[in-house]
Amino acid sequence: MPTIKILQKRYHSQINELDFSILLAHAINKPREFLYAHPNFPLSAFAYARLRYFLFHYKRGYSVAAITHHKEFYGLNFYVNKDTLIPRPETELLVEEAIAAIKTPPSRGGSGGCWLIDVGTGSGCIPITIATHLNCHPERSEGSLSQSGADRDSSIAKLPQNDSLKIFATDISKSALRVARKNARIQNVSINFLHGNLLEPFVKQINTATHQHRNTLTIEQLNNQTIIITANLPYLTPIQFEAEPSIQREPRSALVAENSGLALYEKLLQQISHLSPSVISTTRSLRSVQAPEESLAQSAKRTEIPLRGIARPRRPRDLTRNDKLKMIIFFEIDPSQTQKISSLVKTYLPLASIEIKTDLAGRDRVVKINLTLP
Numbered sequence: 001m002p003t004i005k006i007l008q009k010r011y012h013s014q015i016n017e018l019d020f021s022i023l024l025a026h027a028i029n030k031p032r033e034f035l036y037a038h039p040n041f042p043l044s045a046f047a048y049a050r051l052r053y054f055l056f057h058y059k060r061g062y063s064v065a066a067i068t069h070h071k072e073f074y075g076l077n078f079y080v081n082k083d084t085l086i087p088r089p090e091t092e093l094l095v096e097e098a099i100a101a102i103k104t105p106p107s108r109g110g111s112g113g114c115w116l117i118d119v120g121t122g123s124g125c126i127p128i129t130i131a132t133h134l135n136c137h138p139e140r141s142e143g144s145l146s147q148s149g150a151d152r153d154s155s156i157a158k159l160p161q162n163d164s165l166k167i168f169a170t171d172i173s174k175s176a177l178r179v180a181r182k183n184a185r186i187q188n189v190s191i192n193f194l195h196g197n198l199l200e201p202f203v204k205q206i207n208t209a210t211h212q213h214r215n216t217l218t219i220e221q222l223n224n225q226t227i228i229i230t231a232n233l234p235y236l237t238p239i240q241f242e243a244e245p246s247i248q249r250e251p252r253s254a255l256v257a258e259n260s261g262l263a264l265y266e267k268l269l270q271q272i273s274h275l276s277p278s279v280i281s282t283t284r285s286l287r288s289v290q291a292p293e294e295s296l297a298q299s300a301k302r303t304e305i306p307l308r309g310i311a312r313p314r315r316p317r318d319l320t321r322n323d324k325l326k327m328i329i330f331f332e333i334d335p336s337q338t339q340k341i342s343s344l345v346k347t348y349l350p351l352a353s354i355e356i357k358t359d360l361a362g363r364d365r366v367v368k369i370n371l372t373l374p
């Protein structure tokens with residue numbers, strides 16, 4: 001059987017050197033450094049067959065991550081499969097910004113902590129990386145869990161060690177959520193994964209918890225928190241998708257959206273604009289936040305997709321009337337979408353401030369939206 005050195009020579013001109021070394025190391029089940037330390041190591045027949053199988057798929061357009069089922073993201077190793085988008089280096093900017101926001105007062109100040117909701121979580125790379133960096137590992141002792149008042153129902157996130165940060169993550173794809181749960185287990189972090197459309201399952205969870213688990217997720221608790229929303233939703237146009245051969249093997253539903261790629265972000269903004277009234281609907285009179293000049297029927301008509309689990313549709317500006325809820329929202333975008341996403345934010349969250357963060361290549365990549373106190 002050929003040695004490492006012989007194989008490196010043979011494939012040198014055919015395949016990217018880094019990709020080849022990752023595949024070869026994976027075939028022999030050793031770290032990449034092993035290749036350089038042991039150039040005369042002979043492959044077993046089994047390892048050689050594995051390598052040829054990997055190269056067969058590589059030549060047919062599968063990425064190294066899709067073949068090895070692993071991708072490094074922000075220094076962590078993530079399991080991936082055909083049901084999830086392979087984490088991209090661009091997304092590390094969003095993670096970096098979210099970590100900075102969570103660490104910076106006032107999100108950690110006052111009596112409250114922070115709730116992070118990652119929408120469209122895929123492999124879970126965003127919330128898992130944040131949780132790992134902020135030390136959100138599950139409590140080891142069940143006793144200390146009950147003492148701290150955490151819910152005993154497993155459907156509610158257990159209090160992490162970093163107990164001022166609670167983390168939720170949603171996805172429309174059940175298969176993607178299975179991958180995300182697996183990654184959370186591997187990294188040993190505590191995240192409440194929810195299946196459904198954008199923020200809907202989170203709202204449902206709060207409503208359920210409010211009515212059935214009063215000791216855990218109460219409205220009062222939520223009102224003292226900062227809510228951080230992260231989202232790397234599908235944002236490519238169908239034309240952009242067709243034009244890029246390297247992404248054809250990834251799930252289209254994880255990459256493409258209608259309306260110039262912004263349909264899902266628009267829906268999410270619409271949901272966010274309704275979030276505050278839904279949260280406070282049992283503590284405030286619905287009439288007190290209803291705009292006098294617009295009937296419920298009118299506002300329902302204007303609001304295309306009222307969320308299930310929310311009492312009534314609301315005008316976007318109601319959000320600013322809640323003087324306790326603070327939100328910081330991060331969206332990853334395509335650099336061409338800056339103007340359009342900014343005008344969507346102004347439409348749905350008129351009093352929010354917007355910052356655009358650029359990636360290492362200087363391209364617009366992350367939209368940061370702040371809803372501050374009036």
Ligand SMILES: C[S@@+](CC[C@H](N)C(=O)[O-])C[C@H]1O[C@@H](n2cnc3c(N)ncnc32)[C@H](O)[C@@H]1O
Nearest residue numbers: 085087120121122171172173197198232234254
């Ligand atoms: C671009 S991928 C990003 C995955 C992951 N956040 C990342 O950064 O690698 C978008 C994810 O959004 C999910 N998604 C698409 N439509 C959704 C919806 N309406 N509600 C929730 N998730 C959705 C897809 O299933 C996919 O996992």
